[in-house]
Ligand code: SF4
């Protein structure tokens with residue numbers, strides 16, 4: 275396992291993300307506890323010592339199941355991270371209540387790492403508003419030893435991150451960014467890393483494979499990468515890219531099954547950063563991908579609880595993208611219509627009320643209501 279130094283600690287560069295744990299029957303709330311325990315055992319054996327959860331993951335159950343899995347190990351053998359759920363504005367006045375509950379849910383009396391979750395355009399005013407006292411409360415918990423290291427995760431654009439850092443940067447010990455080779459350009463990833471570098475804040479990475487989208491590429495792109503490194507799996511390119519960014523300290527991968535975990539562990543057994551020609555080739559592939567037509571949903575599920583129609587928005591966008599890609603060269607797209615036919619009419623894109631509640635919480639700033647309208651038109 276590759277380790278990175280952080281304030282005298284050795285953190286495994288590969289972190290165990292508990293956002294997409296295995297579930298029963300596709301029910302996001304119903305985590306497969308037995309399999310998760312086995313995966314945590316495999317992770318601990320391989321030397322992974324960083325475990326990341328959050329209030330909202332798996333509708334609140336990630337903190338519980340991950341806490342139970344880790345409770346079987348000595349508390350000083352792992353680092354546990356969780357986050358204040360400011361992606362939902364109704365949580366803003368409840369920092370004390372939520373933090374206390376999080377400690378109970380995870381069965382611990384301190385968090386090694388604690389984050390302001392998803393600093394973005396939608397919540398920056400509230401995060402900075404002293405009337406909610408979020409910052410003051412978290413600093414107090416740090417003084418009390420109930421938070422060992424304070425940081426933030428940010429999906430916002432550069433100006434929002436700058437505002438946040440201007441206000442609280444002195445106390446931010448790490449910053450978690452959505453970073454992968456596609457977002458290096460697509461979401462100004464490089465500029466965000468530069469911003470943290472300027473302030474001496476180490477980078478934690480989320481969405482390294484962009485919700486699984488970089489695990490498989492169109493055939494010709496995969497072929498180019500295989501010609502460069504015949505023995506490297508396609509998903510591993512995403513991690514090799516991150517091993518090439520010096521300030522990246524922890525890379526969180528959402529562990530969905532034992533095979534994925536094992537593959538990630540293999541990739542982090544040794545460092546193999548990209549050479550300059552490899553990096554150039556990868557950026558060429560990014561240019562090709564960006565010129566494609568897909569909506570950049572990461573399936574974070576932040577939007578779903580805000581939809582009055584209970585539309586499974588990330589699934590709809592996934593189908594929309596599939597349909598776009600299949601039909602853009604005149605192909606016959608049958609997968610999306612087939613999948614939609616199994617979904618009740620009241621949960622279909624056509625049931626969208628265009629209320630845009632979902633858009634207010636989308637970290638990717640996707641115009642979801644417009645996607646729904648376009649999907650309906652394209653499906654016919
Ligand atoms: S705009 Fe449509 S998809 Fe979004 S919350 Fe409203 S009804 Fe749901």
Ligand code: SF4
Nearest residue numbers: 571572574575577636
């Ligand atoms: S539409 Fe936005 S909020 Fe909803 S799952 Fe996709 S990225 Fe997340």
